[in-house]
Amino acid sequence: MKKVYVGMGTDLIHHGHINIIEVARELGEVTVGLLSDKAVSKYSRTPFLSYDERKKILENLKGVKEVILQEDLDYEKNLSALKPDYVVHGTDWKTGPQKHIREKVVKLLKEWGGELVEPEYTSGISSTGLRKALKEVGTTPDIRRRMLRRLLESKDIVRVMEAHNGISALIVEETSINAENEVREFDAMWVSSLTDSTAKGKPDTEYVDRTSRFQTIGDILDVTTKPIILDGDTGGVTEHFAMQVKNLERLGVSAVIIEDKVGLKRNSLFGTEVKQELDTIEGFCEKINTGKKAQVTEEFMIIARLESLIAEHGMEDALTRAKAYIEAGADGIMIHSRHKDGSEIMEFMKRYQEFEYKVPVVSVPSSYNQFTEDELKEAGFSIVIYANHLLRAAFPAMKKTAESILENKRSLEADKYCMSIKEILTILPN
Numbered sequence: 001m002k003k004v005y006v007g008m009g010t011d012l013i014h015h016g017h018i019n020i021i022e023v024a025r026e027l028g029e030v031t032v033g034l035l036s037d038k039a040v041s042k043y044s045r046t047p048f049l050s051y052d053e054r055k056k057i058l059e060n061l062k063g064v065k066e067v068i069l070q071e072d073l074d075y076e077k078n079l080s081a082l083k084p085d086y087v088v089h090g091t092d093w094k095t096g097p098q099k100h101i102r103e104k105v106v107k108l109l110k111e112w113g114g115e116l117v118e119p120e121y122t123s124g125i126s127s128t129g130l131r132k133a134l135k136e137v138g139t140t141p142d143i144r145r146r147m148l149r150r151l152l153e154s155k156d157i158v159r160v161m162e163a164h165n166g167i168s169a170l171i172v173e174e175t176s177i178n179a180e181n182e183v184r185e186f187d188a189m190w191v192s193s194l195t196d197s198t199a200k201g202k203p204d205t206e207y208v209d210r211t212s213r214f215q216t217i218g219d220i221l222d223v224t225t226k227p228i229i230l231d232g233d234t235g236g237v238t239e240h241f242a243m244q245v246k247n248l249e250r251l252g253v254s255a256v257i258i259e260d261k262v263g264l265k266r267n268s269l270f271g272t273e274v275k276q277e278l279d280t281i282e283g284f285c286e287k288i289n290t291g292k293k294a295q296v297t298e299e300f301m302i303i304a305r306l307e308s309l310i311a312e313h314g315m316e317d318a319l320t321r322a323k324a325y326i327e328a329g330a331d332g333i334m335i336h337s338r339h340k341d342g343s344e345i346m347e348f349m350k351r352y353q354e355f356e357y358k359v360p361v362v363s364v365p366s367s368y369n370q371f372t373e374d375e376l377k378e379a380g381f382s383i384v385i386y387a388n389h390l391l392r393a394a395f396p397a398m399k400k401t402a403e404s405i406l407e408n409k410r411s412l413e414a415d416k417y418c419m420s421i422k423e424i425l426t427i428l429p430n
């Protein structure tokens, strides 16, 4: 039997994939190299189905002898080990971002006289189209909830954008650019207390209560599929926090971040201009621990947010608390700072590297926004949250539009600040 290799990343199997497998099995014994989440995430959105689920589907296709892990987009490791007589791939990779991968495969196959077979790409169907259809059907709370942990495993840094209502969440869901051979998108959404409150014209003091926050989450869940991290403020009283955790899990929210403050919560970006009272270490540890015990799913994450630097309690306090919160069961920590130069954040991260037991660390670079995602990753962060930008971007345009209409007593001149009606209609789901 000849050896045939097929590289695939797919999670939503369609007849285009079956066409490839059919050609391959005519040629010999088929090994599928299934791309890891990490490899797929380099050029596309992380698959809906986990690696093991995708593997199971492919293993049960007629003519597939074995499914092995292809860790990278590059075929070299698997091809060199297997030395197949044939590699089968659709013609779609002759152009576009996969072109250089194809060229390398051609070169490799020459080493042992292997051959590349390229069946015509099946038009009219694509995984992207299927994803769109899936979105119309809807994702499930289980798939959405577990996605954040999968992203943490497969992405260098998880990129999160704030959303405060359905339309802003749709922008986070849909905005996508092609840059440097990758499809670049936001991975998840941050339901910020600042922007949720501001959108309602109310202060960010936990005045917008849980019922209202859950309403916002519901609006976002209705129209999107990406995972959600909730800004849980202080988490409220410990007993209420335990109930909140269960509610969030049931909805399909992936994580809640709670901050170690007590009393009337004020936005961190005020710093010490207002009273910022921190919880005791014991009190906050108990809240984390109670939340973890209340949790019913494996994947839900409780992330502890450190306000020591905001309240100017110093670096040692931040590090002591970080250690204690991790010991209490926090699945991640968020270190917040409002200093523009970023030096205290970087110092914290340097010291954090010495911790024996580490968890993913979240950065909210609203003040120190000169750092790129690559630099934050380099410093040790796993998640970056752009915490308020869509709301802040919308305000200037709204204000200019209102002023322009007052000035001109008509709306013609304000058109330049507005999205066209047509565009609005196309972004909304049917």
Ligand code: SPV
Pocket (backbone or CB within 6 Å): 192, 193, 194, 195, 231, 267, 268, 269, 364, 366, 387, 388
């Ligand atoms: C939020 O977005 O509500 C936050 C982050 O908590 S910050 O506004 O920087 O405190």
Ligand code: MG
Pocket (backbone or CB within 6 Å): 192, 193, 194, 204, 231, 233
């Ligand atoms: Mg907040």
